[in-house]
Each structure stands twice: as C-alpha cells, then as structure tokens.
Amino acid sequence: MTAKTVALDFHPLRPDLYQELHSRPFQVLPPQARVSHIAVLTTSEQRKSQFKHLQSLHRMLGQPWPEEEVTCYEQTFDNLRIRREVHLEFTAYTFTNLAPSDVEPFEETGISALPHGWLAQLEGVVVAAFHIDVSPSTEHARNEPAFMRRHFEGMRLVGSSPQEGAARVLGTFQLHSDSFGRFMVLNYTMSDSQLGRLVQRLMEIETYRLMSLLALPVAREITPALNDMDQQLATITQALADNETLDEQTILAKLTNIAAKIEAFRAHSTFRFSATKAYHQLVLTRLEELREDEVSGHLTIGEFLTRRLTPAVKTCEAVSERLEDLSKRVDRTSDMMRTRVELAIQSQNQQLLSSMDRRSQIQLMMQHTVEGFSVVAITYYLIGLLKLALDSIYEAGIIFNKTLALGIAIPATLALVYLVVRLVHHHFMRMAKRQ
Structure with missing residues (x-):
C-alpha cells in the first residue's frame, strides 16, 4: 500500500539538510x-x-x-x-x-x-x-x-x-x-564496519591535530611584538596615573600606531586561532569516541595528545585573548588621553574666555569714556554752528542778547546730545540681545 503524499510547503533546503548527515x-x-x-x-x-x-x-x-x-x-x-x-x-x-x-x-x-x-x-x-x-x-x-x-x-x-x-x-x-x-x-x-570507523577516527585525529597546530607558529611570531607593545602601553598608562607632563600629540600617535599593529595582527590571526579552537575540540571528541584502554608500557593516544597538544592550543588561545585585552587597553588609554586633551582644551578655552571678558570690560569702560568725550565734542560743534546761526540772525537786524542765548543753549544742547547718544546705545544693546 502506497503512503499518501501530504501537500505541505517544504523548505527548499530540506533535502540538503537531510543529505548533510550522510555526506561523509x-x-x-x-x-x-x-x-x-x-x-x-x-x-x-x-x-x-x-x-x-x-x-x-x-x-x-x-x-x-x-x-x-x-x-x-x-x-x-x-x-x-x-x-x-x-x-x-x-x-x-x-x-x-x-x-x-x-x-x-x-x-x-x-x-x-x-x-x-x-x-x-x-x-x-x-x-x-x-x-x-x-x-x-x-x-x-x-x-x-x-x-x-x-x-x-x-x-x-x-x-x-x-x-x-x-x-x-x-x-x-x-x-x-x-x-x-x-x-x-x-x-x-572488530567487524569490517567497526574497523572502518576506527580508521576514520584515527585519520581525523591526526589531520585535525596538525591543522590545530598551524596557529602555533603565528602565536610565537607575534608574541615578542605583543610584549613590546604591552610594555609601551604600561609606560604610557603609568605616566597618566602619575599625572606627568606629557606631549599629548606624541602619545596619541604612539597609541594609534599600537592600535594599528594590533588590528593587523588580529586580521592575520583571528581565523587561524578560531580554527585551532574548533579543530582541537574535534580532536577531543574523536579521542573520546575511541574509548581507549591502556596498553602496558605505552602512553595512550588520549594521554599523549592531551599532554602535548593541549598546551600548544592553550598558547594560541592565550595569545588570542591577549590581543583582545591589548586592544581594549589601548581603547581605554586612548579615551583617557582624549579626556586629558579635552580637559586641557577646556582649561585653555576658560582662560581665553576670562581674558576676553576682561578685555570686554576694559573696552566697555573705554567705550563709556569715549561716549563722554563724544558728547562734549558733538556739543562743541553744535554750539559752534548755533553761534554762527545767532550771528547771522543778529546781523539781519534782530536785536537780542547773543551771549545770554548762547549760554542757555550750551547746557540744553549738552543734555540733548547725551540723551540721543544713550538712546542709540540702548538700541544697539537690544539688537545684540535679540540676536
């Protein structure tokens, strides 16, 4: 009897997902x-x-x-x-x-x-x-x-x-x-199928073991550079902690150089270190599947690889973690340097603003002084013009006391000029506040 086919919306990758388990x-x-x-x-x-x-x-x-x-x-x-x-x-x-x-x-x-x-x-x-x-x-x-x-x-x-x-x-x-x-x-x-599985596990153990060790030369190669960068970073951090006088521009250039080297190392080694971790885990899994019994006089494969392979893998993991740690430390030190520079800039800006405020006050006092002189000067010129006008009127036949008229006009003109100057001053002040 043929089973009935159910019309369902199957995922297009479903056959591949099934086949993946049987691919090897x-x-x-x-x-x-x-x-x-x-x-x-x-x-x-x-x-x-x-x-x-x-x-x-x-x-x-x-x-x-x-x-x-x-x-x-x-x-x-x-x-x-x-x-x-x-x-x-x-x-x-x-x-x-x-x-x-x-x-x-x-x-x-x-x-x-x-x-x-x-x-x-x-x-x-x-x-x-x-x-x-x-x-x-x-x-x-x-x-x-x-x-x-x-x-x-x-x-x-x-x-x-x-x-x-x-x-x-x-x-x-x-x-x-x-x-x-x-x-x-x-x-x-063992049966033929059991023998095949045993040989397959041996091949995978040896292959994955060698693949996992490919990262070890990389770790050994970059370790001296990491030691040098670590020392430089420690010196910079200690100088910051001691609040020493530093050339911020030079320090930031050094930090940028260290960060660039770290990123170059990470780009070169991240995949290799990650692959080492994955291969090592596969080796451990295959060793567990062997279910070994000890042979008198010999190390077991699991004992040998655990003793020799694991330290090498741990070295690679330590270098990978050290790269990450150095990267974070450089970021934190750079943040401290930027904060230090920003505080220095703010202090300079504060000093500059204080200096500008003092200069503004001096300029304001000078402006008031100039305004006083300008009132006198304008009054002087207006009185000169008024005198010419009074002389012209007197010569035209209108008899009056020119001296008295001029004496009365001087304080009146002075007060009028002062009021006009103050009105102009307040007008510009209101315009500045609105802006």
Whole structure:
C-alpha cells in the first residue's frame, strides 16, 4: 500500500539538510588493508585544478570520471579505493590498497597502487600525510614489543586498545624516513564496519591535530611584538596615573600606531586561532569516541595528545585573548588621553574666555569714556554752528542778547546730545540681545 503524499510547503533546503548527515559516510574495511591519507591546504583555484587532477586519475585507470565535484567522493577500482573529501580549508585524500599481501607492514601502502607520477602532480600544500596498516592481530604481534617497534624505525610508540580492547592501535606521531607518519591497527574482534570507523577516527585525529597546530607558529611570531607593545602601553598608562607632563600629540600617535599593529595582527590571526579552537575540540571528541584502554608500557593516544597538544592550543588561545585585552587597553588609554586633551582644551578655552571678558570690560569702560568725550565734542560743534546761526540772525537786524542765548543753549544742547547718544546705545544693546 502506497503512503499518501501530504501537500505541505517544504523548505527548499530540506533535502540538503537531510543529505548533510550522510555526506561523509564511514568506510568499510576488510581485515587486511593498507591506507594512505593526505590532507592538502587548497585555495578555490587549486580545488578546481585538483578535481581535474582526480579526473585524470580515472582516465589513467581506464574508468569513467566524475563530471561534478561533491563534498565526499568515493570509488573503488579493483583493489584500489579512492576517497576525496572537501573541507573548508583543506582537501583530504584517502587511498586504500585492498589487495592481499604477505609483505611486512608499510612496505606496501595505499599509494603504492596509484599510477606512477600521478600523486606528484597534486597541487596544494600538504599538511597531513601518513600510512595506516590494518591487519588481523596475532599472538606474535600482540606480545612482542620489538615486533611492533621495528616497523616504526625504532621510534617511541604511543598506543592503546580502543573500543574496550577490540583492537590495538600503535603510532609515533612523528615523520618517518619517507616523510609520512605511520599507524598500525591490529584487529582482534572488530567487524569490517567497526574497523572502518576506527580508521576514520584515527585519520581525523591526526589531520585535525596538525591543522590545530598551524596557529602555533603565528602565536610565537607575534608574541615578542605583543610584549613590546604591552610594555609601551604600561609606560604610557603609568605616566597618566602619575599625572606627568606629557606631549599629548606624541602619545596619541604612539597609541594609534599600537592600535594599528594590533588590528593587523588580529586580521592575520583571528581565523587561524578560531580554527585551532574548533579543530582541537574535534580532536577531543574523536579521542573520546575511541574509548581507549591502556596498553602496558605505552602512553595512550588520549594521554599523549592531551599532554602535548593541549598546551600548544592553550598558547594560541592565550595569545588570542591577549590581543583582545591589548586592544581594549589601548581603547581605554586612548579615551583617557582624549579626556586629558579635552580637559586641557577646556582649561585653555576658560582662560581665553576670562581674558576676553576682561578685555570686554576694559573696552566697555573705554567705550563709556569715549561716549563722554563724544558728547562734549558733538556739543562743541553744535554750539559752534548755533553761534554762527545767532550771528547771522543778529546781523539781519534782530536785536537780542547773543551771549545770554548762547549760554542757555550750551547746557540744553549738552543734555540733548547725551540723551540721543544713550538712546542709540540702548538700541544697539537690544539688537545684540535679540540676536
């Protein structure tokens, strides 16, 4: 009986959201396999070139090639399995040699089955490259440390029995003579699917471990500069606290220079530090999923990475936090400097206003004095004109006492001129107040 389809308005991304959980399925490995894993840092242009390079591998093998790039591509050709996973900043290649073999571990690897010269043409910067030898466990391999150590060129081993003793995992977390790392998986009771998941977790642990450490050289590179800027900032802050006489312009220029350097460091390192934190969390999650049991005489993978990897990640986190702290301290110091400059400017403005007020008062007193002189001067000229007018009237035959008339006119003219000057003064004062 066919289920009825319900007509609903589904989100257009709904199929992609479902597919995301199945985009990178675990591999299924037989009891014996040789796996090589390579993680390559890539740009968008290199990624396109890498996909064409993958197509060329199919042509070399005489097989149909993929037409479109996908997040996870996997294909098996006879005894060679190819898996390509596209991540945010790197592309991971896994080559699995499934052919039965009686040779010693690592004498044949996953890349041994690749066409000659193809791998050398792969574009991008290789970060992780290691081999994993998967084989059934034997009593000889299980109980003889020398048997295991000779396959790792005498290096110190790190290992455990994951999944509650269902297998044994050994490695060195070092580069060997072929510039590849090495892991050995001895299977006791695991099924093919369990074995595939175990190997996948190992590959992710090693790849994410190396990716998380990419930020450590950046942290070491910028730390001396941070120490220098920290000392400069402490000196400036102490000078401000001691209320010393400072050249504000020079100090602000230094603060601007420090802030510019900090922002340049943040732009250069923020993504790397954030990625380190994310990769480290993935490593811890994968280690927890291993469910390791200790193997006598060896550090477990979790113990080794916790002791060695975590301090490096914490160093990167500390430098990142220090950048943020320095940025905030520079902002606070700049605010204090701006406040200091503003207070100095306000003090100068206050002094300038006080000086202008004193000058205004002096000018007002001078103005009153000038007004008094101007009243006298205007009265003098008006009396001169009045005298000429009186002389003209007297000579015209009108007899009167010119001296008396002139004496009476002088105080009257003086009072009239004074009133007119005061009226003009008050008129302009009212205009100034309205404006």
